[in-house]
Amino acid sequence: MAERLTAMAQIPETRITSGPFEDPFSEPRTPSSASSLAPSNLSIQLSQPRPADDWNIFPWHTFPNLTISERRGRPKSWIWQRGYDLQEVKDQSRYRWVCHECVRKKDPRITAHLASATTNIEAHLGNQHHIYGGKSQLRQAKKRTIEQMFSQKTSETAVADDQFINHLKKRFTKDAFQRKLVRWIVKTNQPATDAHLSHDSIRRRITDEYYFFRSHIIKTLQQSPSHVHIAFDGWTSRNRHLLFGIVAFFLDHEFRPQKIVLGLPNLTDRHTGENIAEGVQNILEAFDLGRDKIGYFTLDNASSNETAMEHLAQRFQWDNSRARRVRCFGHVVHLVARAMLFGKDDASGVLEDDIDAEAYDVWLKRGPIGKLHNTMVWINRSNRVTEMLREAQRQDTEKSWPGSLNVIIGNNTRWLSQFYMMSRALKVRPYIDTVIADVRHEASKSKRKGGRQRPLPRCLDDESLLTEEDWKTIGFYHDLLRHFETCVKKLEGDGKQRIRKGGKEAAYGLVQDICPAYEWLMGHLEEAKSRADRTPEPAQCRTNINFAWVKLNKYYSAIDQSPVYYAATVLHPAIRWDFLHRAYRERPDWIGKAQQLIDGLWQEYKQLPVQFERGNYDQLRPIKRAKEVEYSFSSYLDSFKSTTTARLEGNEGDELDRWLQLAGPVEKDCDPFLYWFNKRFEYPRLTRMAIDILSVPLMAAECERVFSSCGNMVSAKRCRLQAETVAVTQTVRSWLKAGLLDDYDGLLKDVVAEE
Incomplete structure (x- = not known):
């Protein structure tokens, strides 16, 4: 998102010494005059025809549902000089555009755009490749620097000077100037008073943008196919504001994980569970998140969080607050290490x-x-x-x-x-x-x-x-x-697919790995006891390891308070019941408890109306990942996964029974969200349950990342920033980074683009 916004806002740097501002002026031009006034150093590529034989490099394996377009004539829009013309195999009336530059660069994020959505295609070419044509090319040509504006020749007479000044005044754009001003203040960590504006001007503009775009975020959350899960935690800023970061996790319409900041309320009262619950409740209600849309809460082990969950359960009428709470696994590991x-x-x-x-x-x-x-x-x-x-x-x-x-x-x-x-x-x-x-x-x-x-x-x-x-x-x-x-x-990731070290594309931080992680750590503690005899103080080492084992076992034994852990393991297409049957073969009561929790959760979903209906949709492509060769935690997780699933006799029962009996083979490193996206019509209710569970974050690490960003904002020179200014700035910034405000052109655009 940062690269896209940087490309959209790319303007050559000025060299005037009076200030760090760029051109806040704009003026309408005809196409002919616009090209003559375009800055010579502006990075704009004009559209050029691509070679006719480029079909040889087209990745057909990525788009098996597309074929070469058979329509008569070639579209005249300039975008077709930069893309492939295709049509869907099943519906030949639906045409698609695939970017030639993305194909040439073998971009893993390549997408088949609807041919009718030319605005999105133009935005893609401009944002990703700095290629402009048509109206977008004209808009780029209009941008000029202050230096270029003042270098225009003027008459030496006073009348001509007055006319020139009036000419500039008419073309001065207040919004553009304020946007550049905010960019300078934030980028160089200058106090807002250096802007020589009223103290509240910039804060008021940013706050207005927050309330303006909040309605769009509300709509996005309501349209999510999954529950909206919440993580929150507290942090004290350099200027002594106690901010509570509230982060939302959900899936977009293509079942891809998303995360955004909903707010950072300033808790001025005591840091009690009741006060925390009130602040969180106000934020959730501000985004129209109610009982049926809110999912699970990922929190650390502070006692105030338990009290806060009890108050939230009363407000949203949940029967069991503990069932809605997921303990932050990173904090659990931290406590175990300190105990040892x-x-x-x-x-x-x-x-x-x-x-x-x-x-x-x-x-x-x-x-x-x-x-x-x-x-x-x-x-x-x-x-x-x-x-x-x-x-x-x-x-x-x-x-x-x-x-x-x-x-x-x-x-x-x-x-x-x-x-x-x-x-x-x-x-x-x-x-x-x-x-x-x-x-x-x-x-x-x-x-x-x-x-x-x-x-x-x-x-x-x-x-x-x-x-x-x-x-x-x-x-x-x-x-x-x-x-x-x-x-x-x-496990501290956010569940998003990313290119990792060594070129491997993988998602970290998926909740189905919690139970195997507990088993893995318990095994290493048991093994460490046998090696303690080789230490200078074997008795003390064994005692400390026992402290760690007791602490870890305490939290491991409490995972049955919520159905999330067992359900996530079983609903992963490559794990299912294999892990529980193998890891708990000597603890049949644990397997029975897991079955009870999953059955109880399924009863809440099996009677729900069908959410997914067949229609026009895009199929996500599978992602290939490299295998890890060393025996590590990843190898341990893979040991519980299977590439084949035996088909059991019978075809009776509900969706859960049919899926466990009849589902075919999958890859060990399959993307569970992609899998359930492809199964959503075959198992609509089970899919809804699966994505609600698998999208739960297992750590509150995202809150810490938000606090790190807040700390960078509240520098030593900006300790007078109000809590509301910090909150709305970080909130809108997260919406931009998530790509939820593609048409955004507000004050924070340049700030986010440079991060």
Whole structure:
């Protein structure tokens, strides 16, 4: 979306010194005059005919339902010089246009556009390829810079000057000027007062745009074939606004996952569950999301969230608030890791970067991890020691990374932050040892000379100094937590298909992977117990691993509070009941509970009216993905998937029974949303249940991404930003990034395009 908006708004940079603004003027032109006034450095490609033999490179395997158009004559519009003319096999009266540039570049997102939708085709050529023709070419030619405007020749007489000034005034566009002004303020982090406008002008314009486009978002959410799922979390900005990010997850008409920000209400009262519920409720009602459209809530394990869900259940008349709640898996893993490293006495309220005596003693009691924390805090708090660490790295010309690395300090908020602290410490350990040795040597040298000895930091005392055995213990925990990090990275996505490392196209963050993830982590904890005997403190390591196992088992045993987890596993076409029968073969009561939950959920769907009816629609193409060769978490997930499904006897029962009995083979890495899109007419009610469940986010990571964007906006120079300004800006920005406002031309257009 950012690239598309950048292309639409592409204007050459000006070189005037009076300000960073671009041309806010516009004037009507005839086609002949427009071409003469087009800037010479404007990136515009004129339409040119494509070679006639380009059918040889056309990807017919991607469009099996299309064939070469047989209509008489060739369309005269300029767009056909840049595309293929095709028609549908089943309905030869429906013509399609496929972009020649996308075919030539082998773009994986290539689409067959309806030939009648010429506006969309022109927008595609302009946004994606900077190719313009017809009216779009004329619009580009009209754009001129301020420098070009003022370089026009004028008469030397005063009358001519007055006429020229009046000429400029008539062609001054207030909206264009304000849009460029907002772009400059946001891009360069300038305070709004530098615009020399009233304090409320820009905020009022952005707020007006939010309310204007909200009706379009409401319509989009109501037309979604799936439930709208919600994730929310709190964050305090630099200027002390307590914002609650509320993010919606849903599917578009082609069953593709979407995510948008609905709002960031400012909670000025106490951070209680009741106040949270009120803020969330107001946002949901503002978007006309009611009892039947709202799906599940993905939240962390804060007790206030449980209270908030109880209040929301009363408002929307849900029978069981726990059934509607999905626990953020990233937060669960974070709590398990802390239980393993710090045991029952987590003491999470201690400031991570505090080095006073009380905090130091608390960390020291935590063993090698506490010692490491105190050492990292000492290095980070001392400019001199930090520079010594950097210099030690610069002296090593054989290290495997460029530049110098700083230490990382664990904290309470970032998931698995202690793992990243250990990872960095192990990586730069030789240089840390060098720094510690130099500091201790300086202290002893001063003492030998009879001078006043500087007191050593407490972390360098004999009882606090990291020993070789401590480093071995740290390495043991680090290797174990690496599996946790792999799991979080795999599951913190948003369910969208993207090109990953190595050219693999895959979707991360799908809810059907939750149960296998629990089993995978439980297995690694069990295996770590047997390896604990090889650590310097085997008894302590086994105890800490037991703490982690108990914490993980606590949340694993609670997944039957909601039907989402089991239903998502069974409704994935490549998994079905295989995982539950294999993983729970020694726990038949768990299989029985899963069957009960799925049957109960199916009863809510099997009597619903048919939502999907046959008609004119586009078939999504299957996506091929590369296989992963190493045995990893992905390989573990694949081990429960099957490429063939045995056909059982009989053809009786409802949709769920028929699908489990008769459904054919699928690929292991099949896209479940694409699969159910193709099955929506054969199993309409089961499809509705499947997409409602499979579209549930398993982490609230998107809230953290929103807060990161808010943090970039509320910089040190912009601490006077009001909470409402931050909220509406981030909200409209998310709508733009999701591609829901294709015709948007408002104040935030250029800001979003540059991100």
